[in-house]
Amino acid sequence: MLVFDHVSKRYPNGYEALSDVSFTVEAGAFVFLTGPSGAGKSTLLKLINGVERSSRGQVHVAGQNISRLPARKIPGLRQGIGVVFQNHQLLFDRRVYDNVALPLFIAGMKPAEIGRRVRAALSKVGLTGREGDWPETLSGGEQQRVGIARAVVHRPPILLADEPTGNLDPDLSREIMSLFLQFSQLGVTVLIATHDLELVESMPARRLQLQDGRIRAE
């Protein structure tokens, strides 16, 4: 599903975030991406959804060579990838419903279908009946779960998460992680960047360890 082939990323200021990174992730796999901050985890994720482009090497996503993808095809790529952020990046001037509905709205789905899918996604993350709430009125954990509902509502084959539990206490973090595990069991390829080693070690999952832009260990 994901293939990195001798990928390097050098930013315009000369900083090399990734050097000669190669790995393969099978469809439906659940993979942790670990390493200290600045190791290149975020950059690696950005190469997958076309936010950044590799300086050298090839990135293949679902058989498509992203490194050579023309700009007009980037939206199509991103519609198949769900993203979860550390600070969840919800729109605070929109209700929970509209936040979760965003990917479906972009896909041009019928309003009735959108309503059905949004409610299904919210119930999956344990927020049934909260679609009319404003994000402000939710707790940190609830906000993060709204962010996860938004990332999976359009049933993307790939789910990327950048420090999804960074601001949460251990109990909430485990809860969120088990949610991700469920998605991978449904066939979604899940890649989670985190520096929460304790949490990673408590879960049976593959680990890609990054340090200074290189893969240290598997």
Add this chain to the structure above:
Amino acid sequence: MNESATGSGAHLRQINRTDRLKAWSRHHRQLFRSTLITLLNQPGALLITWLVIGIALSLPILLSLALREISEADTRQVIQPAMSVYLSVPSESETAQALLKRLRASSAVGEVRLITEQAALAEFSSLAGFGDVLNAFSENPLPGIIEVVPRERDGAGIKLLAQQIAGQDGVDQVSFDAAWLERLSAILGILERVLYALGVLFSGAVILIIGNTLRLTIENQRGEIEITKLFGGSDSFVQRPFIYRGFWLGFGGALLAFFIIQSSLLYLSGPVERLAQSYRSNFALEALNFGESIGLFALGALLGILGSWVSVWRYLKQIQPK
């Protein structure tokens, strides 16, 4: 699940062309309403923007309405006064009557009107201040006058006609102000150009105003735009709401311009009519008719869409998720 089975997995489910078209038109219909509602949620800011656009649109249009009325054919009297043929013989005389007949038959002459000595005296004494002067004469000192409105509209042709009439029997002299005519038509020509230039400048101003307003909006919605792009919203998908906002700003501005123009005309109509009457003209500032009003709204909407296109496209492209 192997790689080949999900070969196109990173794409959203394959959507066929009809569905995509339906989604596209649904998005347009939604935005048509939702962008107006969003704008109306900030009535103060919206009203000010509409007013600025309305004023910028109404100024050149008001000027062009005035110019159109001045140069229109039925107001020729104002800019093309009839030439006055002063008679050397009494207006009842056969010579004068024959001259009158010849002028009426002439193809170069549009309208002919005889002002007898008595009529001239009556008109003259009705003008303030002249009554006393005329009382000093024991008999009517005024000659009979034939007013001739030439068919010819250009200065040289009118001059030629005047010379022809001056050479006829019973004519004392012919008076008309050729230089004034030429000057006026030159001034109108200049005014017309000034007007075009103003029209272009004010349209440009409207485009800039709308572009600038939208850019501020974009700056406020930067986060939303980034997220939308991150979840696969294309550049044109992201731009579409701003096109509709531009449309509403321009259209609403044109609506206000319409009211500004019609009320200005109402406000001016009294004095203009009095002025026109003093020229014995039926000159009047006419309000925008139906077609022109529609044209004004279309212009506003078009400038709005253009303003959005020109200024927003590049700006939106620059906003990329980080």
